[in-house]
Each structure stands twice: as structure tokens, then as C-alpha cells.
Amino acid sequence: MARQGLTRADIINSAIEMIESEGLHSFSLRELASRLHIKAASLYNHIRSSDELHTEIGYYAISELSKAQLTAIAGKQRAEAVKALADAYYRFGKERPEIYKVILSLPMVKNDAIHKAGFDIVEPIMIVLGGYKLTEEQKKHLQRVFRSIMHGFISQEEAGCFKQFPIDVEDSYRMAVRGFILLLENSEKEAKA
Amino acid sequence: MARQGLTRADIINSAIEMIESEGLHSFSLRELASRLHIKAASLYNHIRSSDELHTEIGYYAISELSKAQLTAIAGKQRAEAVKALADAYYRFGKERPEIYKVILSLPMVKNDAIHKAGFDIVEPIMIVLGGYKLTEEQKKHLQRVFRSIMHGFISQEEAGCFKQFPIDVEDSYRMAVRGFILLLENSEKEAKA
DNA sequence: TTGACAAACTAACAGTGTTAGCATTATTGT
DNA sequence: ACAATAATGCTAACACTGTTAGTTTGTCAA
Numbered sequence: 001m002a003r004q005g006l007t008r009a010d011i012i013n014s015a016i017e018m019i020e021s022e023g024l025h026s027f028s029l030r031e032l033a034s035r036l037h038i039k040a041a042s043l044y045n046h047i048r049s050s051d052e053l054h055t056e057i058g059y060y061a062i063s064e065l066s067k068a069q070l071t072a073i074a075g076k077q078r079a080e081a082v083k084a085l086a087d088a089y090y091r092f093g094k095e096r097p098e099i100y101k102v103i104l105s106l107p108m109v110k111n112d113a114i115h116k117a118g119f120d121i122v123e124p125i126m127i128v129l130g131g132y133k134l135t136e137e138q139k140k141h142l143q144r145v146f147r148s149i150m151h152g153f154i155s156q157e158e159a160g161c162f163k164q165f166p167i168d169v170e171d172s173y174r175m176a177v178r179g180f181i182l183l184l185e186n187s188e189k190e191a192k193a
Numbered sequence: 194m195a196r197q198g199l200t201r202a203d204i205i206n207s208a209i210e211m212i213e214s215e216g217l218h219s220f221s222l223r224e225l226a227s228r229l230h231i232k233a234a235s236l237y238n239h240i241r242s243s244d245e246l247h248t249e250i251g252y253y254a255i256s257e258l259s260k261a262q263l264t265a266i267a268g269k270q271r272a273e274a275v276k277a278l279a280d281a282y283y284r285f286g287k288e289r290p291e292i293y294k295v296i297l298s299l300p301m302v303k304n305d306a307i308h309k310a311g312f313d314i315v316e317p318i319m320i321v322l323g324g325y326k327l328t329e330e331q332k333k334h335l336q337r338v339f340r341s342i343m344h345g346f347i348s349q350e351e352a353g354c355f356k357q358f359p360i361d362v363e364d365s366y367r368m369a370v371r372g373f374i375l376l377l378e379n380s381e382k383e384a385k386a
Numbered sequence: 387t388t389g390a391c392a393a394a395c396t397a398a399c400a401g402t403g404t405t406a407g408c409a410t411t412a413t414t415g416t
Numbered sequence: 417a418c419a420a421t422a423a424t425g426c427t428a429a430c431a432c433t434g435t436t437a438g439t440t441t442g443t444c445a446a
Contacts, residue, residue: 006393029434041435042394050434107352118357140358144346144365145372147354152345153337159300161340164311165333172337179338179376183368186375199424222403234404235425243403 006036008046012056016099019057024098029053058106061099062117065092069124079181081128086150086177093154104155121147133188142187149176199229201239205249209292212250217291222246251299254292255310258285262317272374274321279343279370286347297348314340326381335380342369 014036019027029050033040047053065088072088073081093100106117125146129139153176156162162169207229212220222243226233240246258281265281266274286293299310318339322332346369349355355362 004393028432030432038393039395040433041396041437044435045393104348104352121354122357137360140360141365141368144349144355144362145342145369148345148349148369149338149342150345151349152341152343155297155348156337156341156344159297161314162337164315167330167333169337172334175334175376175380176338176341178379179372182375182379183372186371187368197424221401223401231424232426233402234406234427237404238424 004037006038006046011036011043011046012053012060015053016057016060019098019102020096024101054102055106057099058102059117061096061103062106062120064096064099065089065103066120066124068092070127073124073128078131081131082181082184083177085124085128085146086173086180089150090154090173093150093158097158100154100158104151129184132184134184134191138187138191142184145183146180149180197230199231199239204229204236204239205246205253208246209250209253212291212295213289217294247295248299250292251295252310254289254296255299255313257289257292258282258296259313259317261285263320266317266321271324274324275374275377276370278317278321279339279366279373282343283347283366286343286351290351293347293351297344322377325377327377327384331380331384335377338376339373342373 011032015027015032018032018035022031029043030040033043047056068091069085069088072084076084122143125143126139129142132139134142153173157169162172204225208220208225211225211228215224222236223233226236240249261284262278262281265277269277315336318336319332322335325332327335346366350362355365
């Protein structure tokens with residue numbers, strides 16, 4: 001029964017909805033198929049494998065995150081912009097944890113993934129760093145540092161690794177961002193010297 | 194045939210070996226059982242579930258990491274100690290990536306896990322922070338920041354997320370650590386005021 | 387209208403964790 | 417030393433997972 005006008009995009013969208021509502025760990029092709037009123041095997045007319053679908057969802061997630069960041073930093077400069085960038089990142093991780101997890105598990109090993117998603121990941125940060133007087137090399141390093149801080153913080157909080165002490169998590173978060181801003185300013189001085 | 198003196202510890206050790214050599218993703222109870230010359234179902238005489246085994250391995254990994262850190266910081270102070278701590282962390286993640294992944298996937302949601310592993314995770318960092326003149330509250334926040342930086346950096350490098358630019362990864366790493374040290378010194382000044 | 391392609395189907399395979407029920411071995415108490 | 421008990425193994429099975437092959441069916445173009 002070649003019936004529904006079921007497109008590849010429909011399948012990806014449906015998978016995203018499912019992951020967001022039911023959680024990434026309990027996602028399966030058979031349930032996805034069932035939700036689309038289809039048998040699991042039929043999915044293979046639209047996708048090559050589970051991994052490919054997974055990767056596609058990862059691209060979606062990254063572009064969503066990137067968009068949120070670009071919106072957040074619009075019209076802002078330097079420390080203001082850094083904070084806005086970090087906030088957008090933090091909120092995304094908190095509000096859409098299951099989708100965020102998909103980004104993490106996206107294996108960037110293939111050159112494919114790096115080229116397709118790499119730019120979106122890096123772009124907003126590089127724009128913000130553009131407001132600081134830094135060498136290109138410094139910017140590339142600092143972008144890695146920023147992403148490490150943000151990703152590390154979000155995933156540890158998500159995993160429950162901050163529950164040893166009953167102190168405010170957002171306070172810790174603000175301290176982390178302040179640390180990065182300090183590093184930025186310090187790097188600027190070094191660039192001059 | 195109740196034959197081998199097969200203990201729970203043997204099973205865990207065997208699982209750890211397997212994960213380190215074959216990788217976490219290709220680990221299965223049936224292969225583990227086969228390596229122990231046992232059927233998969235027999236494993237359930239020693240462990241309650243796959244999850245429980247997983248958690249147990251997580252505890253092992255955390256204690257290993259903690260030991261490495263304690264050794265590394267012995268006799269060192271302040272910035273020296275921070276660098277040694279970070280280096281031990283970084284090396285562990287790089288040299289034993291599969292075991293490190295187990296830590297990440299350890300869900301700390303249960304109070305059980307927090308109490309059993311939480312102390313080991315936090316202890317070495319708190320010792321190092323003890324060399325700085327900080328309030329207890331500051332230390333607790335800064336410990337979170339440190340772990341975020343380290344974890345974020347390691348897992349992004351491991352996932353291949355740093356391949357956009359062909360610049361040295363260890364240079365970025367050193368910059369991240371320098372950033373944390375800056376934050377420490379800055380926090381000290383704030384504590385005085 | 388017919389031919390071709392796309393999209394669905396069924397059936398099956400190999401793999402996963404897990405449980406139930408049974409057999410054997412080892413340990414322990416008398 | 418012997419019987420009772422607990423521990424440790426087994427087989428068979430269940431309910432899942434992703435995935436492939438081969439077949440049918442609907443749709444659109446020549």
C-alpha cells in the first residue's frame with residue numbers, strides 16, 4: 001500500500017517529537033514506525049539505517065542550538081554577548097535535554113559530519129569572539145574552551161553529578177561564565193604584548 | 194555444575210577488561226559470559242541486572258580516576274597542584290576512553306550513587322582548592338566549574354568535536370586550565386573583599 | 387493503458403537483556 | 417559422616433532490538 005505522502009522529513013520530525021517526549025533511551029524504530037502507521041521495515045525506504053536517522057536528528061539539533069544562539073547575541077557586544085551566548089546554550093540544554101543528548105552522541109569522526117555541522121556549532125561563538133582583540137589562533141582555542149565549559153556543565157548537571165552539595169547550580173554556572181570572560185580579557189592583554 | 198570459584202569481583206574485572214579492549218559499545222552480557230565459560234543466564238546469579246554491573250564498573254572507574262589524581266597532586270601546591278590535577282584527569286580520559294565513558298553514563302540520580310561515588314569524585318579537587326583562600330561556598334562552586342571544564346574538554350575531543358580547526362588540542366587544553374587558575378585567583382581576591 | 391518506480395507489506399535472522407524452572411555441586415549444621 | 421540447604425550452573429523461552437530479502441500494491445508518466 002504505497003499510500004501516505006510520507007516523506008523523509010516527516011520521519012525525521014516524528015522521530016524528534018518522539019525523542020523529546022518519550023526520551024532518547026526509549027526510542028526505537030518499531031515505535032517510530034507504529035506512530036507513523038507503518039511497519040518498521042518500511043522505514044528503510046526512506047532512511048539507510050538507524051545511525052543515519054540519528055545523525056540527521058543531530059544535525060537538526062545543532063542547527064536549532066545555533067539559531068537560538070545567533071538570536072541571543074544579536075546586537076550585543078563583548079561580555080554581554082558572551083553571557084547571552086552562554087545563556088542560550090544553557091537554556092537549550094535544560095529545556096531540551098533529550099535532543100541535546102543527541103548532539104553529544106553524534107560521532108564527528110566522519111569528515112561528513114564535521115563539515116555539515118561543524119560550522120553551525122562554531123559560528124555563533126566566533127562572532128562573539130570577534131568583538132575581542134584576539135589573534136585567529138587564540139579565537140580558535142578559546143572557542144574550544146567555551147564549548148568545553150558549556151558542554152561539561154550541562155551534561156554533568158543533567159547526569160546529576162552536582163548533587164553532592166545543596167548549593168545553587170545557577171550560581172556555579174555564572175561563576176563558570178565569569179571564568180571564561182576573565183580568560184578572554186586576559187588573552188586580549190597577551191595578544192597585545 | 195557449580196564449578197568455578199567465580200566471584201562477583203571476577204565478573205566485574207572481566208567486564209572491565211572487555212570494555213577496555215573491545216570498547217563499551219560492543220559490550221554484551223553474552224560475550225562476557227562466553228569469556229567466563231558460562232552462559233549468559235548464569236551471570237544473574239552474581240549480578241542483578243546489566244545496569245547494576247554497569248554501575249559497579251562506574252564506581253571502579255571513578256575510584257581509579259580519583260587515585261590517579263591523588264597521586265598526581267601529592268606534595269604540590271596551588272597552581273602547580275591544579276595543573277597536576279588537570280593533567281591526571283586529562284590523561285585518564287585519553288588513555289582509558291572506554292572506561293571514562295562508563296563514568297559519564299553513570300546516572301547519579303539515585304542517592305546511592307551520589308553517596309558512593311560522589312566523595313571520590315570531589316575529594317582531590319577539594320584538596321587542591323584547600324590551598325586557596327576561599328570560602329566553603331566558593332570551593333563548592335569552583336569544584337563544579339573545574340569538573341565541567343575537564344569533562345567537557347575530554348568528551349568533546351573524544352567525540353571528534355575539535356576537528357574543525359587543525360590547531361593543537363593540547364594548546365587549547367592548557368588555555369582552559371589557565372582560565373580556571375585565573376578564576377581561582379580572582380575568586381581569592383573576592384573572598385578578601 | 388501499460389510500464390516503471392516508489393512505498394508499503396510479510397517473514398525471517400541475528401542480536402540484545404531477562405526470567406523460570408531444573409540439575410548439580412559445594413557448604414554447612416547436626 | 418550425612419543430610420539439608422544454599423549457591424551456581426544449565427536449558428528453554430520471551431520480548432525486545434535493528435536489519436535484509438522478496439513480494440505486493442498503489443501512483444504517476446509515456
